Amino acid sequence: MKKITVISPANIAFIKYWGRDNHKLFLPKNSNISMNMSGCLTKTTIEINEKLIKDIVEIKFLSKDYAILEENSIKAKNIFDQINRIRKISKLNFKVHIKSENNFPSDAGIAASASGMSALTGVLLIAFGLKELFEDKKEFSRQVRLCGSGSAVRSVYSGFVEMVYDKENNDAYAVQIADEKYWNLVDIVAVLNPEKKKISSSEGHEIADTSPYMLTRISEMKNRIKMTREAIIERNLTKLGPLIEADCISMHTVMMTSTPPAFYWNAGTMDIIQNILKWRDEENLEVYFTIDAGPNVHIICLNKDINIIEKRIRNNKYVKWTIVNKPCKGTMLSNSHLF
Ligand code: PMV
Numbered sequence: 001m002k003k004i005t006v007i008s009p010a011n012i013a014f015i016k017y018w019g020r021d022n023h024k025l026f027l028p029k030n031s032n033i034s035m036n037m038s039g040c041l042t043k044t045t046i047e048i049n050e051k052l053i054k055d056i057v058e059i060k061f062l063s064k065d066y067a068i069l070e071e072n073s074i075k076a077k078n079i080f081d082q083i084n085r086i087r088k089i090s091k092l093n094f095k096v097h098i099k100s101e102n103n104f105p106s107d108a109g110i111a112a113s114a115s116g117m118s119a120l121t122g123v124l125l126i127a128f129g130l131k132e133l134f135e136d137k138k139e140f141s142r143q144v145r146l147c148g149s150g151s152a153v154r155s156v157y158s159g160f161v162e163m164v165y166d167k168e169n170n171d172a173y174a175v176q177i178a179d180e181k182y183w184n185l186v187d188i189v190a191v192l193n194p195e196k197k198k199i200s201s202s203e204g205h206e207i208a209d210t211s212p213y214m215l216t217r218i219s220e221m222k223n224r225i226k227m228t229r230e231a232i233i234e235r236n237l238t239k240l241g242p243l244i245e246a247d248c249i250s251m252h253t254v255m256m257t258s259t260p261p262a263f264y265w266n267a268g269t270m271d272i273i274q275n276i277l278k279w280r281d282e283e284n285l286e287v288y289f290t291i292d293a294g295p296n297v298h299i300i301c302l303n304k305d306i307n308i309i310e311k312r313i314r315n316n317k318y319v320k321w322t323i324v325n326k327p328c329k330g331t332m333l334s335n336s337h338l339f
Contacts, residue, residue, distance in 0.1 A: 009038065015224060032154070032226050045123070142173050
């Protein structure tokens, strides 16, 4: 019985993917940019066992036991669809046993689908004899996209990554902007509420177009993407910070004004935002915020300021715990299997 294991990081979007131009091909509304997160990893092992009569997927969430995944949610459907899709490309027909675990809370706005879906696609491609698709990162990222998680596309490369939307050719794939050693930027996640969110990102992408502010968001994108790419290449946080905050606010405006509206922030989210603005204004601390589809705040700063900022965030009354992330390697093979 052959086993394959892959480890993949989550990533924090500086320029967000929210809403799609094409729901079948999972083409985003806009190109998007992120940094991988060293402290938020998924490890996935697949076993090829000719005797299996059905696919088995077991997932272990932080501090819970393994549970067999039932096909009753959009995310579970995406997982089983991806298994069937890649099996079909390979023309092989054996079933697989998959186990997967995260070292961080899932479904709480820490892009669990990014690490999970990229790791899943990686083990599937290798198990079904399509290693050349795994090794060609551009093609690998396209295969990841087709499982329905846009953020996962960006986890395949190391460091700072763009998901490029090529509208003319109905295509979207990842390209690396800079590797994990290029810039010692840090993302401190303030975990406020690790509960499951009410509107999943999959549902959110479907309703994003109902917001009257989506057109404004898209009109801002070309320039914002260009400037963000430049800020990373220049290692310029003073330029990057306002861009990521503007994009976060723009995405949450769309979320809050869609039908039905999605409000992900809570009192703790607002409290941390206000603190960050104050530290910047009053102490010249170079610190910025961004928030995905959940209440948790990602605090972006330079490595030299980690200690002072993390201590303050940990002492905030709303914060349950913090996760410190540096840029890291993208999806990669591992020799240590989960079972
Ligand atoms: O990858 P998805 O389909 O779970 O969507 C990701 C949505 C955000 O995390 C809110 C933004 C992003 O680009 O990561």
